[in-house]
Amino acid sequence: MAAGNTEEELMLITTAVDIIFDDEEEQEAEELLLLAAGKKRAPIPKTENYFELIIPRFEPSDFRSHFRMSKTTFTFLSEILGEDIKSVSPYSKIPVTKKLLITIWTFGNQEVFRSVADRFGVAQSTAWECVMEVSNVFSVRAREFIVWPTGQAITINQREFLEIAHFPGVIGVVDGCNIEISAPHEHSDSYMNRKGYYSINMQGICDARMRFIDVYAACPGSVNDARVWSLSTINEESIRDYEHYFPDQTHILGDKIYTLQFNLLPPYKNYGNLTPTESNFNRVHALTRQIIERVFALLKARFRRLKYLYLQNVEYASLIILTCCCLHNICISLHDEFDEELNIQNDDGDDAANDNHAEVNDARNPQIENQNFQFPAIMKRNIIAEQLYANRQMQ
Numbered sequence: 001m002a003a004g005n006t007e008e009e010l011m012l013i014t015t016a017v018d019i020i021f022d023d024e025e026e027q028e029a030e031e032l033l034l035l036a037a038g039k040k041r042a043p044i045p046k047t048e049n050y051f052e053l054i055i056p057r058f059e060p061s062d063f064r065s066h067f068r069m070s071k072t073t074f075t076f077l078s079e080i081l082g083e084d085i086k087s088v089s090p091y092s093k094i095p096v097t098k099k100l101l102i103t104i105w106t107f108g109n110q111e112v113f114r115s116v117a118d119r120f121g122v123a124q125s126t127a128w129e130c131v132m133e134v135s136n137v138f139s140v141r142a143r144e145f146i147v148w149p150t151g152q153a154i155t156i157n158q159r160e161f162l163e164i165a166h167f168p169g170v171i172g173v174v175d176g177c178n179i180e181i182s183a184p185h186e187h188s189d190s191y192m193n194r195k196g197y198y199s200i201n202m203q204g205i206c207d208a209r210m211r212f213i214d215v216y217a218a219c220p221g222s223v224n225d226a227r228v229w230s231l232s233t234i235n236e237e238s239i240r241d242y243e244h245y246f247p248d249q250t251h252i253l254g255d256k257i258y259t260l261q262f263n264l265l266p267p268y269k270n271y272g273n274l275t276p277t278e279s280n281f282n283r284v285h286a287l288t289r290q291i292i293e294r295v296f297a298l299l300k301a302r303f304r305r306l307k308y309l310y311l312q313n314v315e316y317a318s319l320i321i322l323t324c325c326c327l328h329n330i331c332i333s334l335h336d337e338f339d340e341e342l343n344i345q346n347d348d349g350d351d352a353a354n355d356n357h358a359e360v361n362d363a364r365n366p367q368i369e370n371q372n373f374q375f376p377a378i379m380k381r382n383i384i385a386e387q388l389y390a391n392r393q394m395q
C-alpha cells in the first residue's frame with residue numbers, strides 16, 4: 001500500500017487486523033501493515049496508576065462491574081491465597097493483590113492480553129506470569145474449593161435435590177460443557193466438536209446450591225459426554241471405592257447420552273412408546289437435572305474468558321477452566337450474587353445422533369451389573385420411576 005494513505009484508511013487497516021489476529025500475532029501483523037504504509041505505530045500509553053489509585057476509589061458496584069465479584073469476595077481471596085501466591089515468586093515486586101486482580105480481570109473479560117497488560121501497567125509477559133501463578137495455586141488447592149460430598153453433606157445434598165422435584169437419592173447432576181478455544185497447533189481435528197468449532201469438553205458435576213462438586217477438563221471437543229465420564233477421574237475413583245462416593249444407593253443424574261449405571265441415571269430413551277410412568281420419570285428427572293445448565297451459564301457469564309479461550313498452548317486450557325470453577329464455588333459459598341441475565345443452553349437435542357452409541361454402551365459396560373450391587377441398574381431406575389408415579393397419583 002502506498003505511503004500516501006490517509007489516516008482513515010490506516011484506521012480501517014488496523015481495525016481489520018484487530019478482528020483477524022490476537023495479542024502478539026495481532027501486534028506483529030499490525031506493525032507490518034503500518035510499515036508497508038510508511039507509518040510507525042504510535043506508542044500505546046499504559047494506564048497510569050490503575051491499580052494504585054483508580055481501583056481503590058471504586059464504589060462497590062463499580063468494583064463488581066469490573067471484576068465480576070464483590071470487594072468482600074476479593075478480600076477473602078487475598079487472605080486465603082496471599083501467602084501461597086507470594087511463595088511462588090518471593091522476590092517479585094508485584095503485590096499479591098495486583099496479581100489477583102490481573103487474573104480476575106483476565107478471566108472476567110475478553111480483552112486481549114496486550115490491553116490487560118496496558119491497563120495494569122505491566123509487560124504482557126508479566127501479566128501472563130501473574131495469571132499462571134494464581135492459577136497454579138488454585139490447581140494445587142482445588143480440592144479445598146471443589147469438594148465431593150461425604151458424610152452429612154451427602155444427606156444434605158439428597159434433601160436439597162429432593163426439594164426441587166422429589167427425585168430421591170440424588171447427590172449431584174452431571175453434564176458436559178464445550179469451552180471454545182483457538183485452533184490448536186497439533187491434533188486440531190480432535191478438538192473439533194460436533195457443532196463445528198474447536199473446544200475442550202469440560203465435565204461438571206454440581207450440587208443443588210449450584211456449586212461444582214467435581215470438574216474434569218482434560219478431553220478435546222470431539223469426545224462425547226459419555227466417553228468423558230468413562231475417562232474422568234471421579235469415575236475411576238468411584239470404581240475403586242464405590243461406597244465412599246455413592247453410599248446407600250445414591251446416584252447422580254445425567255442426560256440421555258450417558259450409559260445407564262447404578263450410580264448414574266439417565267432418562268428413558270423416547271422412541272415414541274414411553275409409558276406414563278416413564279414419561280413422568282423423565283419429567284421429574286429433567287426438572288432436577290436442569291440446574292447444571294444454569295451453573296454452566298453462570299460460569300461463562302461471570303468469567304467471560306471461557307466464552308472463547310485464545311491460547312498458544314492448549315494445555316493451559318484445563319488450568320484456566322479449573323481456576324474459574326474454583327472461583328465460581330467461592331463466589332457461591334460467599335453468596336456473591338450475580339444478577340446479569342444468563343444464556344442457558346440445552347444440548348439434549350444434539351444427543352440424538354449419539355443414541356445408538358449409548359445403547360451399545362448400555363449392553364457392554366460392565367459397571368451396570370457390578371457384582372457389589374444387589375440388583376441391576378435398570379431395575380433401580382424402574383423402582384424409582386414407579387415410586388415417582390405413585391407419588392404423583394397421590395397428589
